[in-house]
Amino acid sequence: MDPSDYEFLSNFLMKASGLNLGEGKAYLLESRLIPVAQSLGLSGIEELVQAVKTMPTPQLKTSIIEAMTTNETLFFRDKKPFNELADLMMPKILEAKKLQRKIRIWCAASSSGQEPYSIAMQLKECIPELSAGWNVEIVATDLDNQILAKAKEGQYTQFEVQRGLSIQMLMKYFEKNDQGWQIKPEIRNCVTWKQLNLLDSFNHLGQFDVIFCRNVLIYFDTDRKKQILDRMAPQLPKHGYLVLGGAETVLGICDSFNRAKDYRAAVYNPAHAGIGLAGTASIRK
């Protein structure tokens, strides 16, 4: 691949989705983008770059971004965050919200839906009192419209339902059909879906008790990570929680969060609880 095409695409992806490609990923660009080029009747990467330069239609940009982002996910990924949600976070949240009786959870990069659906199943299984007059809203967002459409259907292959899901949960919450397995309406209806780029503003989503932002920050460079995290802090009240992926941390990136005590998963509390001071230096240590 021509080095100038590589540079152009790498800059384009960074600007449009925050994806930090770095160097030496020509193979990745080629394996993902040659099929996109071909589907548009173009000969290869060179013509694709030309097309973005001359006619950057939203569809063209979207198909490039969607081809480059990794959607890999599974049910109850890493287990611990879901157990700790039920065992440690929820008791605190139930106490904090006992008057409002409304709980909001945001899944900030929900991919094909396994994460928000796992949250919904976990709450159904472990916190039965929620069915008695509590209003629970799980908001799932992703950059990728195609993956959101799949998530909304709740339709999974035999392979997907065997990743992370126990057979008891499969039998209880899924129905078998000709295409595979579909999650039942009682779980599907717990989740609302929205397209959202984490680089754009998200304060219109309002406040949440828990934000799951897992295995997506890895794509961003440090500045963008910090920028996203700093904007997430004010979306959480004092008792709120931010949950990151197993290999992720806010340490050395931003001061808007403190590591939550007694958690084994990557769980954080906002440092400046809900008073709009996110981004300034932490006073609690």
Add this chain to the structure above:
Amino acid sequence: MVKMLLVDDSRTVRLVGRRIMDKFGFEVHEAEHGEDALKVIRDHPDIDAVLLDWNMPVMNGLDFLKALRSLPLPKQPTVMMCTTENDMDHIMLAMEAGANEYIMKPFTEDIVRDKLEVVGIL
């Protein structure tokens, strides 16, 4: 070390299964059908887990499972069915007979690992 018994009449499936279990550092035993598997259990009553096919000659997986569950073992092994039977009725039948997990073939290393994690063996 986890002691794992693979019960499948297909040599290929046992071979693939053994390769995966080797990676997890398990001690692996093999049997070609249910009766064969009961013999292995008699010789090794401390088997921790069984990966169990359904359709096999001589004694099928379900009959083996029922026989196993009635044995007075110091500790009953964890049983994961591993079969191409993938409808609710079959799954239900196996669970009622005492299976702990259920893998629908074809399986991959990821699936086996995830399922072993679900039952707490990994």
